[in-house]
Amino acid sequence: MIDRWNAYWHGASSGARGTLLERLVLLLLAFDCWLELVSHGARYGEGAFNVAHFAWLDAVQPVPTPAIYVGTVTLAGLLAFAQAVGRPTRAGMIALALSYTYGWAMSLLDAYQHHYLLSWVLLLFVFYPAAWARHLSAVCIACVYFFTGITKTDPAWRSGAALEHIAHDRMRPFLAFAERLHVPTDTFWTLVGHSVVVLQFVVAAGYLVAPRRDGPSKVAAWLATLAWFAAMAFHIGAEVLDLKIGWFSYYMMIAASALLLPRRPVEWMARHIDRFDAWFRDVANDAATETASVMVQVVLTAAVAVGIASSVDMPGVTAAISLGMASIAVGVFVAARRGRLGVPWRMNAAAFVGALALWAAFSLSETRYDFYRFAGGDARKRGEYERALEAYQKADRYAPEGKSRRAEVEAMKRALGR
Amino acid sequence: MDPRARATEPPPRWSNAFIAVVLALQVLVPLRYYVGSDPYDERFSWRMFSTVRVARCSSETLETSATGERTVNLSNSIHEAWIANLRRNRDRVARAVLRRRCDAEGVSSVRIHNRCTGPDGEAMPDMEWRRECATGEVRAP
Numbered sequence: 240m241i242d243r244w245n246a247y248w249h250g251a252s253s254g255a256r257g258t259l260l261e262r263l264v265l266l267l268l269a270f271d272c273w274l275e276l277v278s279h280g281a282r283y284g285e286g287a288f289n290v291a292h293f294a295w296l297d298a299v300q301p302v303p304t305p306a307i308y309v310g311t312v313t314l315a316g317l318l319a320f321a322q323a324v325g326r327p328t329r330a331g332m333i334a335l336a337l338s339y340t341y342g343w344a345m346s347l348l349d350a351y352q353h354h355y356l357l358s359w360v361l362l363l364f365v366f367y368p369a370a371w372a373r374h375l376s377a378v379c380i381a382c383v384y385f386f387t388g389i390t391k392t393d394p395a396w397r398s399g400a401a402l403e404h405i406a407h408d409r410m411r412p413f414l415a416f417a418e419r420l421h422v423p424t425d426t427f428w429t430l431v432g433h434s435v436v437v438l439q440f441v442v443a444a445g446y447l448v449a450p451r452r453d454g455p456s457k458v459a460a461w462l463a464t465l466a467w468f469a470a471m472a473f474h475i476g477a478e479v480l481d482l483k484i485g486w487f488s489y490y491m492m493i494a495a496s497a498l499l500l501p502r503r504p505v506e507w508m509a510r511h512i513d514r515f516d517a518w519f520r521d522v523a524n525d526a527a528t529e530t531a532s533v534m535v536q537v538v539l540t541a542a543v544a545v546g547i548a549s550s551v552d553m554p555g556v557t558a559a560i561s562l563g564m565a566s567i568a569v570g571v572f573v574a575a576r577r578g579r580l581g582v583p584w585r586m587n588a589a590a591f592v593g594a595l596a597l598w599a600a601f602s603l604s605e606t607r608y609d610f611y612r613f614a615g616g617d618a619r620k621r622g623e624y625e626r627a628l629e630a631y632q633k634a635d636r637y638a639p640e641g642k643s644r645r646a647e648v649e650a651m652k653r654a655l656g657r
Numbered sequence: 658m659d660p661r662a663r664a665t666e667p668p669p670r671w672s673n674a675f676i677a678v679v680l681a682l683q684v685l686v687p688l689r690y691y692v693g694s695d696p697y698d699e700r701f702s703w704r705m706f707s708t709v710r711v712a713r714c715s716s717e718t719l720e721t722s723a724t725g726e727r728t729v730n731l732s733n734s735i736h737e738a739w740i741a742n743l744r745r746n747r748d749r750v751a752r753a754v755l756r757r758r759c760d761a762e763g764v765s766s767v768r769i770h771n772r773c774t775g776p777d778g779e780a781m782p783d784m785e786w787r788r789e790c791a792t793g794e795v796r797a798p
Contacts, residue, residue, distance in 0.1 A: 286735040385703075
């Protein structure tokens with residue numbers, strides 16, 4: 240029994256799977272935080288009302304404000320990006336897991352279940368590249384699919400009624416295709432409903448055998464590959480049906496590809512990350528020759544990053560970036576004292592690139608526009624026209640072509656008698 | 658090399674205990690939904706797009722004062738997303754809204770009444786939370 244336990248959790252499997260999973264999830268998480276989560280930040284603290292995910296959190300935290308929420312998830316994004324590029328560190332991963340988890344736990348306004356899953360994944364990343372942590376990631380994901388499968392055994396799902404209820408319009412082409420094959424409508428929905436249940440259990444089984452996937456077992460290898468197809472089909476389907484589950488599908492497609500695919504393509508993909516790491520390490524070792532110059536670079540990077548954060552014009556971002564850069568500076572200082580100058584140089588450079596990526600994410604996307612137009616709409620609804628005007632003016636400043644908020648600005652001015 | 662650890666290092670002694678705890682949580686936390694009393698609190702249970710989640714509910718908040726009972730327009734005081742939470746029968750949100758409304762002067766009781774329809778179009782049991790402002794006593798479904 241103990242031998243089996245040890246073989247399952249501590250047995251050999253390709254470390255490339257962990258590299259691929261960790262780095263791609265971190266990269267996606269950074270942009271998820273900056274592009275998807277931040278845009279909903281204006282709703283936090285409206286009317287000084289909040290309910291956290293846990294009662295004890297309500298007792299100890301202030302009512303979250305847009306600045307607290309946006310700052311927290313922006314910081315999480317920066318930590319994720321810096322580690323995706325500059326290689327993860329244990330302290331950095333702990334900071335990321337905590338900031339990201341607090342980002343969703345602070346309020347029931349964020350009730351996406353996959354945010355909770357990501358907190359588990361980030362916690363396990365702290366222990367990467369240990370094989371047992373990688374294997375435990377796979378089993379945690381297996382539990383998600385297993386319990387989702389249990390949920391879908393409900394009669395309303397098996398009959399297809401639930402799916403018809405949430406995605407009838409987008410299923411129409413498939414329904415039309417089934418009709419051409421003379422499949423009765425009821426049979427079509429029942430088939431689809433049942434197939435969703437089967438898919439969940441196949442994927443769960445695939446993740447359960449994933450830790451043994453690189454071993455001699457052909458059954459494990461086949462089941463994992465089958466599960467990869469099932470997972471990809473399910474999540475591509477969820478995106479086609481526009482099920483509004485944030486970026487969940489993309490995370491799960493990354494996880495499936497890293498943990499379920501055969502070893503060779505995974506190692507091929509991870510090799511590119513290893514090459515980048517080696518190149519970055521060499522650059523860092525060549526550039527970082529003196530402690531004093533590295534420390535000066537850290538101060539300069541921090542100044543530029545805080546300048547970038549201020550120019551982003553979002554509440555909480557400057558504070559978050561200042562805090563992030565201060566933490567990185569502490570890490571750099573500690574590493575420099577140990578005489579490993581290449582590591583702090585790399586951390587610093589990754590943070591600098593992270594600040595630039597953050598600026599690009601906010602400047603080139605509709606995040607700010609969405610944030611301020613939602614803020615304007617909410618304030619307007621409550622009759623707070625001064626705040627609404629201010630928000631609409633900013634929304635208009637960041638509006639993409641054809642989405643001007645000029646009319647709303649004028650309406651608010653009229654409401655204020657200006 | 659990864660700055661955190663060498664992949665070839667033997668697993669630390671505590672790793673088995675850690676694995677066991679995480680495994681137990683992965684199983685027990687979702688199971689808590691099935692043995693719990695609140696079918697609408699599906700958090701941490703991996704019940705994405707469950708029949709509970711896809712139910713459609715309407716929610717009405719009513720408060721009683723000296724002039725009688727009147728419907729409250731909550732969107733004047735809290736964000737629309739909280740009203741969506743109420744429509745999902747979130748118990749802790751309902752209790753917090755009741756508490757908040759009881760803070761208003763002259764209000765003696767507040768109730769939230771939800772009517773839901775399942776994905777099959779069948780009506781589901783009504784849900785009602787009621788708080789007596791003077792005593793703080795709450796009656797929940």
